[in-house]
Amino acid sequence: MNLKEKLKILADSAKYDASCSSSGSTRKTRGGLGNVAFSGICHSFASDGRCISLLKILMTNCCIFDCKYCLNRKSNNIKRAVFTPEEVCQITMNFYRRNYIEGLFLSSGIIKSPDYTMELLIKTISLLRKKYHFGGYIHAKAIPGASEKLLKDLGLLVDRLSANVELPTLNGLKLLAPNKSENHVSKIMQYVNINQSKKYVPAGQSTQMIIGATKESDLEIMGKSANLYNDYKLKRVFYSAYISVNKDSLLPVLESPPLKRENRLYQADWLLRFYHFKVNDLLDVKNPNFNILIDPKADWALLHLNEFPKEISKCSYYDLLKIPGIGVKSAKRILSSRRFFKISFDDLKKMGVVLKRAKYFITCNGKYFMNHDYFQKEFIEKNLVLEEKTSLNKVHEQLRFFNE
Amino acid sequence: MNNGCFIYNDTFVHLLNLIYYLIQNHLKPENIKNTLYSPNLLDHVIVLKIEEDSEIIAKIITSMGSFTFRSIYYVFLSSADNKELIIYYLLLNGVKYKEKVLYHRNLKCVEKTINISRYVLHEVHKYKGFLRFKELENHILYAEIEPENDILSMVSHHFQRRLKNEYWIIKDVKRKILSIYDKKKYFFVLEENFSFETTKLSQKEIEIEELWKTFYKTIGILERKNDRCRMNFMPKKYWKYMLEMEEFL
Numbered sequence: 001m002n003l004k005e006k007l008k009i010l011a012d013s014a015k016y017d018a019s020c021s022s023s024g025s026t027r028k029t030r031g032g033l034g035n036v037a038f039s040g041i042c043h044s045f046a047s048d049g050r051c052i053s054l055l056k057i058l059m060t061n062c063c064i065f066d067c068k069y070c071l072n073r074k075s076n077n078i079k080r081a082v083f084t085p086e087e088v089c090q091i092t093m094n095f096y097r098r099n100y101i102e103g104l105f106l107s108s109g110i111i112k113s114p115d116y117t118m119e120l121l122i123k124t125i126s127l128l129r130k131k132y133h134f135g136g137y138i139h140a141k142a143i144p145g146a147s148e149k150l151l152k153d154l155g156l157l158v159d160r161l162s163a164n165v166e167l168p169t170l171n172g173l174k175l176l177a178p179n180k181s182e183n184h185v186s187k188i189m190q191y192v193n194i195n196q197s198k199k200y201v202p203a204g205q206s207t208q209m210i211i212g213a214t215k216e217s218d219l220e221i222m223g224k225s226a227n228l229y230n231d232y233k234l235k236r237v238f239y240s241a242y243i244s245v246n247k248d249s250l251l252p253v254l255e256s257p258p259l260k261r262e263n264r265l266y267q268a269d270w271l272l273r274f275y276h277f278k279v280n281d282l283l284d285v286k287n288p289n290f291n292i293l294i295d296p297k298a299d300w301a302l303l304h305l306n307e308f309p310k311e312i313s314k315c316s317y318y319d320l321l322k323i324p325g326i327g328v329k330s331a332k333r334i335l336s337s338r339r340f341f342k343i344s345f346d347d348l349k350k351m352g353v354v355l356k357r358a359k360y361f362i363t364c365n366g367k368y369f370m371n372h373d374y375f376q377k378e379f380i381e382k383n384l385v386l387e388e389k390t391s392l393n394k395v396h397e398q399l400r401f402f403n404e
Numbered sequence: 405m406n407n408g409c410f411i412y413n414d415t416f417v418h419l420l421n422l423i424y425y426l427i428q429n430h431l432k433p434e435n436i437k438n439t440l441y442s443p444n445l446l447d448h449v450i451v452l453k454i455e456e457d458s459e460i461i462a463k464i465i466t467s468m469g470s471f472t473f474r475s476i477y478y479v480f481l482s483s484a485d486n487k488e489l490i491i492y493y494l495l496l497n498g499v500k501y502k503e504k505v506l507y508h509r510n511l512k513c514v515e516k517t518i519n520i521s522r523y524v525l526h527e528v529h530k531y532k533g534f535l536r537f538k539e540l541e542n543h544i545l546y547a548e549i550e551p552e553n554d555i556l557s558m559v560s561h562h563f564q565r566r567l568k569n570e571y572w573i574i575k576d577v578k579r580k581i582l583s584i585y586d587k588k589k590y591f592f593v594l595e596e597n598f599s600f601e602t603t604k605l606s607q608k609e610i611e612i613e614e615l616w617k618t619f620y621k622t623i624g625i626l627e628r629k630n631d632r633c634r635m636n637f638m639p640k641k642y643w644k645y646m647l648e649m650e651e652f653l
């Protein structure tokens with residue numbers, strides 16, 4: 001099999017991993033080729049609109065496991081390939097020199113045993129770092145079940161080391177990934193979290209959950225995320241809309257991946273991390289799923305309309321963050337500017353506030369943007385739903401690398 | 405002498421000197437242009453003899469802060485109409501508001517400075533990712549870019565650190581300037597003063613380009629196809645120099 005065919009197979013089987021970012025590393029390099037950019041760089045965008053930053057490949061798509069949702073599972077009759085460490089290095093170096101990529105994302109199916117597979121990853125990456133003096137970004141996937149010693153070795157070579165939770169509950173995992181134990185994944189995350197430093201996994205860890213392969217509610221998913229951020233200080237949780245690659249009686253039949261739901265989860269994830277929201281603010285047992293028609297923050301605001309409208313010239317930073325259409329940056333801009341002049345609706349626009357959404361929830365120097373009689377739930381809701389539908393520049397939150 | 409169009413000698417430092425002179429002498433320019441400017445009939449063109457003194461940089465940084473200074477520099481690199489006047493008004497207000505000047509977002513010149521400098525930085529960021537090198541026969545890496553703003557030096561600065569052990573050349577196609585890196589530093593040469601062969605590629609170049617195109621095509625998920633989203637993040641104007649996009653043009 002020639003290199004091109006191999007690359008095709010092993011990129012194809014890696015593409016379902018949602019993580020793309022190359023940011024957050026502060027590793028210093030001396031000599032050699034390449035460095036890391038703290039804010040991350042996208043080198044291209046694929047036909048699905050996702051950022052291409054890293055050469056995302058598997059070492060091999062052979063696997064001794066049989067996870068139901070996975071293209072590479074043992075029971076699938078597909079073409080299999082294995083890269084040699086040298087081949088991975090060659091492609092990475094050649095792509096990096098030409099500025100096609102920011103670095104390497106290396107994962108693998110499990111051959112022989114978790115330890116054997118992990119050793120293969122270590123061998124490849126240390127060749128890249130030590131023989132080729134590669135200084136760019138590397139994100140490696142830890143193989144669940146591999147020994148701590150190997151976790152340690154791999155973590156010293158890479159910028160990011162992570163393991164995928166895949167399914168938000170134990171039941172889901174038992175059902176669809178019978179060979180995997182949740183324990184293994186949390187052990188990895190625990191180990192990385194305790195040992196993380198400037199030398200060990202400097203860019204921290206991330207994880208991914210598949211959305212819509214099992215029956216979990218958004219409440220369960222967000223609850224899991226909140227715990228992960230809390231317990232292991234994860235940098236990111238990625239959500240990956242389930243794509244029916246396999247036919248299996250245990251799997252749902254989806255006509256198309258639940259992208260809208262995925263988008264809502266990303267928005268809510270953002271609210272947890274940067275807007276001081278708690279899962280319970282957004283969802284509860286009575287309403288365990290997000291509103292598909294309206295984004296989580298606006299949905300929250302409509303349910304708490306009695307706290308609005310908020311006065312721009314007075315309200316606190318935290319209150320500003322609760323206003324739909326105002327982000328972290330624009331909230332800070334408002335704070336730093338309002339000491340110097342009276343902010344008008346027009347000025348807000350200049351500060352990056354999405355006035356089309358914010359105007360329903362604010363007053364500027366005591367003035368509402370229109371007759372105050374229109375300050376009613378039904379009216380605002382109708383307009384916000386319409387606004388989202390017509391907005392041309394809707395992009396996936398996942399791709400907002402600029403704000404990371 | 406009011407109401408004139410003042411001319412500076414094309415450098416950033418000279419522009420700053422001229423503007424400070426105007427502010428100190430309470431002269432209100434109708435316009436400020438570089439030497440390439442061809443005046444129209446109604447223009448009253450004024451060329452003052454003003455020294456080019458780089459002390460001015462330290463002076464601005466001390467009084468208005470380095471963030472403000474950098475923002476001004478980015479405006480200078482931009483291709484915005486009347487960028488010199490924007491810088492004039494910003495410095496004029498800077499005399500009054502000092503390092504707080506950029507907080508006054510209700511002023512037009514502040515709004516413009518912030519937007520333009522963000523736009524320039526955005527373009528630099530895009531090119532850090534979208535620029536593509538080809539390896540020539542003699543192992544030199546060669547890339548062409550066509551930026552809207554004059555960002556060749558900022559892009560070079562990035563690659564100096566990233567590809568420090570390589571020889572590379574980046575050409576700004578529109579401005580006809582080359583940035584040449586010799587493993588120590590980069591310097592600029594006008595295209596007309598430097599001729600070299602860019603068509604003879606290294607032996608394995610085609611094979612590697614093929615690998616990259618294969619990867620590009622494979623990595624997109626068919627079920628999630630989203631042209632609008634791709635176009636949003638990677639506008640068509642960049643495609644011309646990106647080998648993976650050639651076939652979509």
Ligand code: SF4
Pocket residue numbers: 063064065066067070071072073074108109110
């Ligand atoms: S372990 Fe499971 S998810 Fe991973 S490659 Fe094997 S079958 Fe796929």
